[in-house]
Amino acid sequence: MSDDSILKLWQVLNKLSLAILLYDNKNNTYCVNTAAQILFDLKHCDNLDSTAFNAVTLLSVHNNKHIAIESLFDSKTSTNIQLKKQQQSIPLNIALTQLSDSVSMLCLEPLKSDVIELYNFDRVISEISTDLIDIQNDDIDLHINFALKAIGTAFAADRSYLFEFNTDNETITNTHEWVNEGIEPFKQRLQNVPKTELPYFFEVMNATHLFQVNDVLKLPQAANAEKVEFQIQKIQSVLCIGLLFDKELIGFIGCDCVNFKRAWTHIDLIRIKLVGEIIANALKNIDYKKKLQLAQQQLITANQKLSLLVNTDGLTNIANRRCFDETLKSEIQRCARNKHSLSLIMCDIDFFKRYNDNYGHQKGDDALKQVAKTLNKLCRREGDLAARYGGEEFAIILPSLNAAECHQFALLLQQKIALLNIVHSDSSVAKTLTLSVGFYSTYPTKNTRPETIINNADAALYEAKETGRNKICQFFESN
Numbered sequence: 001m002s003d004d005s006i007l008k009l010w011q012v013l014n015k016l017s018l019a020i021l022l023y024d025n026k027n028n029t030y031c032v033n034t035a036a037q038i039l040f041d042l043k044h045c046d047n048l049d050s051t052a053f054n055a056v057t058l059l060s061v062h063n064n065k066h067i068a069i070e071s072l073f074d075s076k077t078s079t080n081i082q083l084k085k086q087q088q089s090i091p092l093n094i095a096l097t098q099l100s101d102s103v104s105m106l107c108l109e110p111l112k113s114d115v116i117e118l119y120n121f122d123r124v125i126s127e128i129s130t131d132l133i134d135i136q137n138d139d140i141d142l143h144i145n146f147a148l149k150a151i152g153t154a155f156a157a158d159r160s161y162l163f164e165f166n167t168d169n170e171t172i173t174n175t176h177e178w179v180n181e182g183i184e185p186f187k188q189r190l191q192n193v194p195k196t197e198l199p200y201f202f203e204v205m206n207a208t209h210l211f212q213v214n215d216v217l218k219l220p221q222a223a224n225a226e227k228v229e230f231q232i233q234k235i236q237s238v239l240c241i242g243l244l245f246d247k248e249l250i251g252f253i254g255c256d257c258v259n260f261k262r263a264w265t266h267i268d269l270i271r272i273k274l275v276g277e278i279i280a281n282a283l284k285n286i287d288y289k290k291k292l293q294l295a296q297q298q299l300i301t302a303n304q305k306l307s308l309l310v311n312t313d314g315l316t317n318i319a320n321r322r323c324f325d326e327t328l329k330s331e332i333q334r335c336a337r338n339k340h341s342l343s344l345i346m347c348d349i350d351f352f353k354r355y356n357d358n359y360g361h362q363k364g365d366d367a368l369k370q371v372a373k374t375l376n377k378l379c380r381r382e383g384d385l386a387a388r389y390g391g392e393e394f395a396i397i398l399p400s401l402n403a404a405e406c407h408q409f410a411l412l413l414q415q416k417i418a419l420l421n422i423v424h425s426d427s428s429v430a431k432t433l434t435l436s437v438g439f440y441s442t443y444p445t446k447n448t449r450p451e452t453i454i455n456n457a458d459a460a461l462y463e464a465k466e467t468g469r470n471k472i473c474q475f476f477e478s479n
């Protein structure tokens with residue numbers, strides 16, 4: 001097309017009521033016809049650069065994001081946009097044509113009211129579904145309230161709400177409600193309402209999953225209870241749709257018209273069904289997530305219990321041999337890394353066979369529990385561990401304690417056992433229950449073997465037993 005024919009075409013287009021924009025990408029200029037000049041409130045119509053459109057607000061109908069004037073000439077831009085003008089939102093349909101290598105033409109046509117309504121509702125649906133798609137438990141109220149407001153507004157209703165059936169399946173609760181300006185809310189009043197109070201409503205709802213009334217005054221006699229309730233709420237028309245969860249009715253959403261009667265249309269039904277499905281899906285997701293979280297929590301608790309169980313001695317409730325072995329291994333490595341000392345105490349109740357024989361096995365068990373509790377209480381620092389090593393023998397891991405400190409600890413240990421004052425009349429070394437204690441202190445390396453430490457502490461315990469009992473012996477490397 002020659003420049004001359006474009007000019008002639010432009011003279012014709014300028015007379016049309018259709019708004020037209022031309023863009024020349026060679027010199028980045030725009031020109032608009034008279035209809036577009038009026039539509040966009042532009043001062044000039046020729047040789048405009050993009051700043052001439054600074055006061056023009058164009059938004060995407062899908063996400064309300066701002067669209068720059070040059071983006072309108074991008075073929076990827078949606079064919080429906082909104083023009084914001086003096087508090088007004090004008091939906092526009094746009095069509096793009098390439099006139100020459102550098103010149104593109106855009107026609108903008110304001111949409112008719114039913115098409116506008118369709119796009120408005122499309123936007124509502126798009127917003128609701130985007131909003132509810134990855135709903136989290138903690139923001140559900142916010143999102144449901146948003147969805148109710150959106151459908152209430154889209155239906156030009158006065159009130160919209162969500163009712164959920166309570167777990168007893170006998171009562172219903174209005175969990176969320178949106179009301180138009182000046183309309184009385186009823187949510188507080190509609191908590192735990194017995195279904196039997198609305199027999200007609202539930203008969204229809206259970207059978208059809210829908211309750212549609214254009215004029216509540218025309219409800220049949222069977223709906224007297226409902227009529228009374230609707231009159232209290234000043235409802236003239238009502239539309240409710242059931243929410244299904246695995247084919248089971250779990251509640252409903254609805255819209256009321258208070259200020260006017262409304263003859264609900266087939267389109268209204270389709271729309272509220274769509275919103276009902278979106279909300280039911282969101283509730284289902286939340287329910288699954290809750291169940292999953294609960295199952296995960298139960299699994300964690302079960303694992304914690306299991307781990308406690310496998311690491312705990314059944315009689316004394318302190319660490320068992322398994323836990324001791326694991327801890328000693330890791331503490332050797334930790335002390336080796338930090339170049340800290342490590343002490344191990346092995347101790348054994350003196351003449352425990354005689355104690356059992358004299359006082360009975362049950363008393364013996366009680367004594368073991370008391371000793372274990374005392375040892376456990378003494379282990380207060382991080383990494384300290386008292387364990388039942390076997391029978392009446394206990395082991396205590398003491399990271400970062402050197403020989404002198406460990407000796408002090410062993411003395412304290414014997415004092416605390418003495419304070420228990422467990423009478424042992426058959427002991428040859430004292431009147432009460434006593435412990436023989438052997439210990440070994442070292443600066444482990446990463447190659448230090450746990451058995452070496454255990455054997456050395458055990459050898460010291462053996463020496464304590466052999467040389468009189470109720471005493472503390474230390475293992476020295478030269479031994």
Ligand SMILES: Nc1nc2c(ncn2[C@@H]2O[C@H](COP(=O)(O)OP(=O)(O)OP(=O)(O)O)[C@@H](O)[C@H]2O)c(=O)[nH]1
Pocket residue numbers: 315348349350351352353354356360361362363364365368390391392465469
């Ligand atoms: N009541 C009770 N006794 C236990 C338990 N485990 C081991 N014993 C008893 O502890 C006693 C240990 O006896 P010995 O190994 O001969 O040692 P001892 O009598 O303490 O003598 P020394 O260690 O040499 O002072 C045995 O009689 C075991 O039956 C237990 O869980 N409960």
